[in-house]
Every structure is written in C-alpha cells, then in structure tokens.
Amino acid sequence: MNGFTVAAIILVALCVGAYIFRFVGQKVTNDAPKFRDMGYGEAFGFVLGAALLIWAVWYYFQPKTLDTGVPNAGVVFFRWAVQGLIIASIAAYLFRLLGRTVGTAGTRKLFRSMPLTASFGILVIILYSFLAIFAGAIAPYGQAEILGAANVVAGGDPALGGNPEYPLGTDQIGRDILSRLIYGAQNTVGIAFITTCLAFFIGGSLGFLAATLQGWLDQLLSRGVDVLMAIPSLIFALLLMTIASVWANELGVPLTIFMILIIAMIDSTRVYRLARAVGLNIVVMDYIEAAKLRGEGLGYLVFKEILPNAMAPLLAEFGLRFCFVFLTIAALSFLGVGIQPPLADWGTMVRDLAPFINFAAFAPTAAVAPLLAAGAIALLTVGVNFVVDWMLHKSSGLKE
Numbered sequence: 001m002n003g004f005t006v007a008a009i010i011l012v013a014l015c016v017g018a019y020i021f022r023f024v025g026q027k028v029t030n031d032a033p034k035f036r037d038m039g040y041g042e043a044f045g046f047v048l049g050a051a052l053l054i055w056a057v058w059y060y061f062q063p064k065t066l067d068t069g070v071p072n073a074g075v076v077f078f079r080w081a082v083q084g085l086i087i088a089s090i091a092a093y094l095f096r097l098l099g100r101t102v103g104t105a106g107t108r109k110l111f112r113s114m115p116l117t118a119s120f121g122i123l124v125i126i127l128y129s130f131l132a133i134f135a136g137a138i139a140p141y142g143q144a145e146i147l148g149a150a151n152v153v154a155g156g157d158p159a160l161g162g163n164p165e166y167p168l169g170t171d172q173i174g175r176d177i178l179s180r181l182i183y184g185a186q187n188t189v190g191i192a193f194i195t196t197c198l199a200f201f202i203g204g205s206l207g208f209l210a211a212t213l214q215g216w217l218d219q220l221l222s223r224g225v226d227v228l229m230a231i232p233s234l235i236f237a238l239l240l241m242t243i244a245s246v247w248a249n250e251l252g253v254p255l256t257i258f259m260i261l262i263i264a265m266i267d268s269t270r271v272y273r274l275a276r277a278v279g280l281n282i283v284v285m286d287y288i289e290a291a292k293l294r295g296e297g298l299g300y301l302v303f304k305e306i307l308p309n310a311m312a313p314l315l316a317e318f319g320l321r322f323c324f325v326f327l328t329i330a331a332l333s334f335l336g337v338g339i340q341p342p343l344a345d346w347g348t349m350v351r352d353l354a355p356f357i358n359f360a361a362f363a364p365t366a367a368v369a370p371l372l373a374a375g376a377i378a379l380l381t382v383g384v385n386f387v388v389d390w391m392l393h394k395s396s397g398l399k400e
Helices: 003-028 040-060 073-101 105-112 116-133 177-213 215-229 233-251 255-282 286-293 298-309 311-335 346-359 364-395
Strands: none
Touching: 003 040, 040 073, 073 105, 073 116, 116 177, 116 364, 177 215, 177 255, 177 298, 177 311, 177 346, 177 364, 215 255, 233 255, 233 311, 255 298, 255 311, 286 298, 298 311, 311 346, 311 364, 346 364
16 A cells, blocks of 8 residues: 555544544543533544554654664654653653742742743753853863864764764764854854844834834834835845855954844844834823823833833743744854854754764764754753743733
C-alpha cells in the first residue's frame, strides 16, 4: 500500500473510533453530562490524542540501530526530545516548589498561583541570564580560541570521532562548541536585551508624547510609523545592514552598533503603536485632567501618571518584542550581516555547523552541533512566551 492509502485507512479508523468512544462513554456513564454534551469533534480529539500517545510510546522503544547496523537517527532524536521534555518538566516543578517555600511572602504567593509553564519559563530566563553574566568564568575556553582539533563530533566517544576534552565537539576551525554556546548567550541575548530596551525607550516615549499632545505631532509621528511598518521588517533590516556594513568600515564603528540602532528603530514602531493606543485611553481619565489643572508638566504626566498605569501591557509586550528582536538578530547573523566574528553568536553557529547534519545517518551525535544552537534559540523563545502568556493572564484579571 502507498502512503496515501495508509493515511486514508488511519483517518477512517480514527473517525470510527471517535464515534465508538462517545457512544460507549454515554452507555457506561448512564448518559452523564460530560459524554451527553460531547461533540463529535471533541471525541475525535480525544481519540487522536490517545492514538498519538500510543504511537509515541511504541516509537520510543524502537531499536536505536537498524538491521544494517546504521543508527536509527529518528528514534535517537525522538528519545532525546522525550527525555528532555521529562527533565524540563521535573526541573520546572522543583523550581516552583522551591519558590513556594523560599523567599518573601510576595514571591511565595506568586509561585503558588504560577502555572508550571511559567515556572519553566522563569527558570530558563534565570539560567540564560546566569550564563550571559558569568560566561567568562563558566566557559572552558575562549569564544575565539582555536584548539588543536577540528570537526570533533559531540558526545566524547573517540570511536565516533569525539574527544572527551570537548564534550560538545569543535567546529571546522577547531573552536570549542560548548564555549561558543555559552558566549553566545552573552552576545546574542545581551545584545537583544539592550536593543529591546532601546526600542521601548524610543517607541514608548514617542507614543506617550503623541497621545498626550496629539495634534500635528501625533499625525506626523503616526504617518511616519505607518510608512516604516509597511516595509517587511527582516528585509528592511537586511537592506539597512548591507548599507551599514560599508559605513562601518569607513567610520571605524563596529557593525554591531549599527545593528542595535537599526533593529531598535524598526521595532520601536510596534512599541509606538501600543504606547499610543494605551496612552490615548489613559489621557481621558479624570486623574489626568486633575493633574493638568494642578499645573503639572509634560514629564510628570508621562512618567508619573501615564507610564505606571500602562506598565502591565508594556511588560507583556516587552517579552514578545524581546523574542522578535532575538530572532531577528539570529536571522541576520545566519545571513552573515549580524553579529560579526570573532564574537560567538547562535545564528552564525547554526549556519557554520549545518554541514554536520549530513553525518546524522552514520553518527546521530554529529548532528547535535547545529541543533544545540538552534535549540538554544528555540528554548529561550518558548520560555519567554510562557512567561508573557502568564503575565497577560494575570493583567487581564481572568481567574482560573
């Protein structure tokens, strides 16, 4: 049978299984409300989830080596993914448990209401921050230090081309991948944080200013923002970085400085839109009118009245904007116009280490090198989004 026929048979089996599941549930529970009111789509979702779980268990216990002696890379990577998910869940649970017992009364209360996903996100952010701050003390080698061995496979097994001295292997010119991953946290995450702060300072200040003064200034800033937002951000950043690469050589200014300014300018347009929208809802409040009657100046209105009341949506947007900036920097570095050598960067590492994937069929650990850098990017993005979702839920006033 071809793949289409197999897929059709599986789909029909799932559809029949969903009908049987709902029918049996209604009969066994004497038509309980949960099964009586269950729609067919919901029943299909339960059956599909159970089928995927059974398949995952079956696939997890498949042999890691094929009959020909070649490693089964799919099974190996799937086992690593499942084990990583289990370890992450346990770590998040223990971290939340620690937060509920250690700390001030406010932090303990916060951890008691915290879902496991938010606990995992905060744990990831703390871990990345620790690596970024103490990268020089943690990394076993320098980020640009060229060692005596090149193209060493991860895992440390000499039989597979590894070396115990380099547990995650080395790249094409002999730099330690573990050290570059650690320094990548300092460079990529640190630069992304600085860029996001600058974008919020520019966009937030102009947005609140436009909302407070309105008139011709509001129209001028808003139309300029509309023009910038009409251009795809990554293409616009790539164009400006190409131009800046010429200016950087002539002016003697590091290209990274231009990258920070360019991405901050592009992302400040999104922050401006949010700050202006929130500010327009706040400036019509009675306490703003009372402050104006007291003769308070523009700085007082913006920083003492508007900003504190707009903090919740701005903090949530900061997390989302940080992810977008972080991914933009990684994308530019992958294309060769972002963070420049010899600085370690995860986007550049994914590009440089991509050829190792070709050896995954013979030694699955060979493909770990580019996946580690890509996984570091994905893990931080997921962790920050978990925290942002929790913050939005808390600021919205919704209850469990």
